[in-house]
Amino acid sequence: MAKQTKSSKMYTERFKRHVVSEVLSGQLTRGGASRKYGIGGNTTVHKWCIKYGGDYYLQGLYIDLPLAFQAKGKTMYKEKSSASxxxxxxxxxxxxxxxxxxxxxxxxxxxxxxxxxxxxxxxxxxxxxxxxxxxxxxx
Incomplete structure (x- = not known):
């Protein structure tokens, strides 16, 4: 029986940065970006956001959910001191x-x-x- 392998797509850095900018600006969620652009994997866009979004992403200074579904008992924004x-x-x-x-x-x-x-x-x-x-x- 033939063994099936997963095919992995290669994305350009420009494309990755474009997707990350849409996520960080609140235009799309991570899942929405995956569906819109046909990006496979559960964590691919998340990893891109960490890599290209840097501290802005890690500190939570973005909107990741559509307004109708925001903050189901969770704080979407973390308060930071003015120094940061x-x-x-x-x-x-x-x-x-x-x-x-x-x-x-x-x-x-x-x-x-x-x-x-x-x-x-x-x-x-x-x-x-x-x-x-x-x-x-x-x-």
Whole structure:
């Protein structure tokens, strides 16, 4: 019986950098980039982001998920001290835009959760509001 081997594609550095720039700018997710460009492997784009995105990628200063799916209980951005921020005004403006987008998303989520709590309390007679004086159960 013939043994099947995986064929590996070779990508140019220019192509890799283009894909990474789309991921770091938030235009595509890593998975979305893999699907769009037919890139095989589960971690190929991730490895490219580490290699070509450098500290910008590793510090989490990018958007990796579409806005509708952002921050499912996880912080998408890591706060860094002002000493580690770049001096380039273009990068700082991008960062400000990302933070404003994140703030808008979080505000909308908060409003949605408040509305769910209000409806549950009014229609279902269920009080979902967090009580401040309750103790956590032991683990």
């Amino acid at each position: 921020l770049p001096d380039d005004p273009k990068i700082l403006k991008q960062r400000i835009a990302q933070l404003e987008t994140q703030l808008e998303v979080e505000s909308l989520k908060r409003e949605a959760f408040e509305k769910v709590i209000e409806i549950a309390k009014r229609d279902l007679k269920i009080d979902l509001a967090k009580k401040l004086d309750t103790k956590q159960s032991p683990k």
